[in-house]
Amino acid sequence: xxxxxxxxxxxxxxxxxYGLMGLGMGLVWGxxxxxxxxxGALIMLGGYAxxxxxxxxxxxxxxxxxxxxxxxxxxxYLLQTLLLNLIVRSAQLNTLLLxxxxxxxxxxxxxxxxxxxxxxxxxxxxxxxxxxxGVTVPYAQLGAFGVAVLLAALLYLVLxxxxxxxxxxxxxxxxxxxxxxxxxxxxxxxxxxxxxxxLAGAAGGLxxxxxxxxxxxxxxxxxxxxxxxxxxxxxxxxxxIGGGLVLGIxxxxxALYLDPTYTDIISFGLLVLVLVARPAQLLGRA
Amino acid sequence: xxxxxxxxxxLALALSGAASGQEKKITLGAAVQLTGRLANTGRYYGDxxxxxxxxxxxxxxxxxxxxxYQLALRxxxxxxxxxxxxxxxxxxxxxxxxxxxLGPFSSNDALDDSSVAEKYQxxxxxxxxxxxxxxxxxxxxxxxxxxxxxxxxxxTIKMMGKIDPKPKTVALVAADxxxxxxxxxxxxxxxxxxxxxLVVDKxxxxxxxxxxxxxxxxxxxxxxxxxxxxxxxxxxxxxxxAKSLDVNPKLLYSFTVGVPTADxxxxxxxxxxxxxxxxxxxxxxxxxxxxxxxxxxxxKEYQAxxxxxxxxxxxxxxxxxxxxxxxxxxxxxxDPKKVRDEIAKVDFQSLYGHVKFQPNGQISLPxxxxxxxxxxxxxIFAEDFIGKPRYPIPPWSKR
Numbered sequence: 112x113x114x115x116x117x118x119x120x121x122x123x124x125x126x127x128x129y130g131l132m133g134l135g136m137g138l139v140w141g142x143x144x145x146x147x148x149x150x151g152a153l154i155m156l157g158g159y160a161x162x163x164x165x166x167x168x169x170x171x172x173x174x175x176x177x178x179x180x181x182x183x184x185x186x187x188y189l190l191q192t193l194l195l196n197l198i199v200r201s202a203q204l205n206t207l208l209l210x211x212x213x214x215x216x217x218x219x220x221x222x223x224x225x226x227x228x229x230x231x232x233x234x235x236x237x238x239x240x241x242x243x244x245g246v247t248v249p250y251a252q253l254g255a256f257g258v259a260v261l262l263a264a265l266l267y268l269v270l271x272x273x274x275x276x277x278x279x280x281x282x283x284x285x286x287x288x289x290x291x292x293x294x295x296x297x298x299x300x301x302x303x304x305x306x307x308x309x310l311a312g313a314a315g316g317l318x319x320x321x322x323x324x325x326x327x328x329x330x331x332x333x334x335x336x337x338x339x340x341x342x343x344x345x346x347x348x349x350x351x352i353g354g355g356l357v358l359g360i361x362x363x364x365x366a367l368y369l370d371p372t373y374t375d376i377i378s379f380g381l382l383v384l385v386l387v388a389r390p391a392q393l394l395g396r397a
Numbered sequence: 398x399x400x401x402x403x404x405x406x407x408l409a410l411a412l413s414g415a416a417s418g419q420e421k422k423i424t425l426g427a428a429v430q431l432t433g434r435l436a437n438t439g440r441y442y443g444d445x446x447x448x449x450x451x452x453x454x455x456x457x458x459x460x461x462x463x464x465x466y467q468l469a470l471r472x473x474x475x476x477x478x479x480x481x482x483x484x485x486x487x488x489x490x491x492x493x494x495x496x497x498x499l500g501p502f503s504s505n506d507a508l509d510d511s512s513v514a515e516k517y518q519x520x521x522x523x524x525x526x527x528x529x530x531x532x533x534x535x536x537x538x539x540x541x542x543x544x545x546x547x548x549x550x551x552x553t554i555k556m557m558g559k560i561d562p563k564p565k566t567v568a569l570v571a572a573d574x575x576x577x578x579x580x581x582x583x584x585x586x587x588x589x590x591x592x593x594x595l596v597v598d599k600x601x602x603x604x605x606x607x608x609x610x611x612x613x614x615x616x617x618x619x620x621x622x623x624x625x626x627x628x629x630x631x632x633x634x635x636x637x638x639a640k641s642l643d644v645n646p647k648l649l650y651s652f653t654v655g656v657p658t659a660d661x662x663x664x665x666x667x668x669x670x671x672x673x674x675x676x677x678x679x680x681x682x683x684x685x686x687x688x689x690x691x692x693x694x695x696x697k698e699y700q701a702x703x704x705x706x707x708x709x710x711x712x713x714x715x716x717x718x719x720x721x722x723x724x725x726x727x728x729x730x731x732d733p734k735k736v737r738d739e740i741a742k743v744d745f746q747s748l749y750g751h752v753k754f755q756p757n758g759q760i761s762l763p764x765x766x767x768x769x770x771x772x773x774x775x776x777i778f779a780e781d782f783i784g785k786p787r788y789p790i791p792p793w794s795k796r
Contacts, residue, residue, distance in 0.1 A: 113617070114613060114614065114617045117613045117616075117617075117642075118609075118610055118613055121609035121610060121613060121642075122609075125607055125609065219432065222432055222436065227432075227436035227437040227440070228437060228660045228663075228664070229437065229629065229630060229633055229660060229661065229664040230664060231633065231637065231664045231665065231666075233637075233665075233666055233668070237637070237640075237641070238637065238640030238641045238668065238793060239641075240641055240642065240643050242643070247616075247642050247643050249641035249642060250641075251641060252641060321637070321638075321641070322606050322607075322634050322637070323630060323633050323634060323637070323664065325434070325437070325630065327433060327434040327436075327477075328606075331604065331606075362607065362610075363607075363609060363610045364610075366601075366607075366609075366610035366611060367610040367611075367613070367614055370600070371599055371600060371601040371602065371605070371610065371611055372573050372600055372601060372602045373602075374602055374605065374607075375602060
């Protein structure tokens with residue numbers, strides 16, 4: 112029973128971080144209808160940003176997170192303004208091609224600039240933990256979980272309560288109507304993609320605290336983010352966190368009670384199940 | 398004017414003729430992971446081959462049947478994609494017409510790539526695949542300079558029989574790729590022979606990032622020893638998550654990879670301390686070499702040129718090139734079949750160790766048990782203790 116409790120906690124903590132990874136992907140997908148294949152690469156770049164902030168400038172990782180997010184927002188904003196806006200209304204294949212190309216460029220630039228060495232963001236408290244009735248709760252993972260939930264809640268509030276947020280949702284729901292009401296879609300798209308990149312950056316930084324960063328972590332994380340975004344629903348931030356939790360817990364349980372080699376079967380099996388049961392999810396109108 | 402042009406042309410022709418006459422070349426080809434998720438270890442092969450080829454050429458090349466030859470390298474980047482690597486090996490043989498083949502990193506890749514060598518009957522000496530699967534297929538053209546994966550933990554288990562307090566229970570955690578499956582199979586057998594009880598035996602998916610479930614299970618069983626087999630990135634995650642979940646073996650833990658590697662220790666910092674591991678190679682003066690002098694000098698030159706220290710992968714790569722230099726000279730011809738027969742017979746001392754292949758094509762080298770102490774790799778146990786282990790390792794809460 113104690114072991115079960117521990118696995119559940121492990122799964123929940125991991126799931127929070129998963130949710131944060133899916134958040135940016137879901138947002139961009141929901142509003143821009145772009146399946147961002149460079150999402151994992153953005154996560155990776157965010158990880159490096161925080162790594163260098165911590166190792167070179169000595170900024171505490173959790174305090175440095177907003178800075179890393181800001182840098183990633185600027186990158187995302189520029190990418191959308193200069194590149195993606197050119198093709199955002201063209202066939203889906205074009206956006207897939209462009210984001211795939213960006214992924215390749217980012218990954219190889221990262222290897223050229225940062226080498227393939229393993230990096231970890233390892234502040235003194237990274238391995239510390241607290242034991243609650245036999246269940247070990249690591250501080251860093253708990254912090255990452257907290258940040259993930261906080262960011263999801265913030266995103267929810269921004270989308271729901273602010274003028275810009277409403278413009279984002281309006282653009283997603285009905286582009287023509289939004290334009291008639293004076294929304295500038297290009298600007299909204301840039302803000303949305305920038306926000307997606309910032310969220311990816313936050314996820315990458317936290318990933319570096321609990322795991323590690325290399326130029327190549329992105330590929331599997333893109334795939335995971337894809338699954339999570341679909342599980343959670345594309346434009347519902349809290350739903351995406353829920354999707355992350357489902358995946359995290361399912362993987363943790365499967366690793367113990369089935370076999371650790373089954374984790375990928377679980378994540379992609381869940382994806383297939385959702386698509387069979389609620390195909391509308393993929394169309395962004397769930 | 399016309400005659401001047403002609404003269405220049407004639408001179409150029411004469412020069413190029415002379416140059417090509419001088420430049421008798423033996424080309425060695427390989428597809429190595431210079432980018433992609435295995436790039437971190439793949440670079441040892443690219444760099445290890447290059448420095449050895451350059452050194453052999455600098456020392457006059459290889460004499461084959463009275464003629465001097467220079468060595469040349471043709472390396473493709475397989476981008477850590479096994480299928481791409483196989484295609485590149487086919488290209489090396491069919492289009493580039495290289496003379497002989499060197500290997501890629503990792504057993505999974507060597508397993509597939511060596512089939513190309515066997516099909517075209519061109520010898521491959523590879524220093525990156527240790528799985529016994531590679532050598533159990535009756536292939537004649539594949540040779541390996543990494544010791545058998547089955548035996549990776551044998552010196553460690555021998556040490557466990559002689560150390561006080563003596564471990565009784567073991568948790569075995571291994572990845573599901575060719576190398577680690579081979580390690581796990583061999584280790585189960587060795588543990589049984591040594592009378593040790595296996596309390597956890599879990600396989601994980603290659604490239605796995607989350608070990609929390611396995612670690613929690615290990616914690617609930619409280620084994621004396623954790624033996625772990627996988628790739629470096631996974632070892633890194635395992636140790637970091639063991640710390641954050643406060644999972645401690647009662648006596649020791651040991652890892653097949655990572656411990657001898659500099660950037661692994663750097664990435665973990667203090668958390669790397671006390672980890673046991675193994676290596677078939679250490680940069681020691683006693684390992685004499687025809688081209689580099691000795692292993693220590695090799696390590697120095699390697700560090701100076703590539704800006705990171707070599708580990709056993711790089712030394713194994715160097716031994717592969719040297720094997721060809723020896724075998725081709727002995728064969729006195731570039732005929733692949735004759736060179737293959739000479740490789741099977743080589744018997745020489747190198748910076749990597751004694752190179753001599755068993756009938757199945759694989760080398761046999763003992764693994765020295767090592768431990769990270771104060772950020773350095775300290776040799777602990779070969780046939781007997783050669784260093785003082787920090788044992789039992791302290792729990793995370795007391796570090």
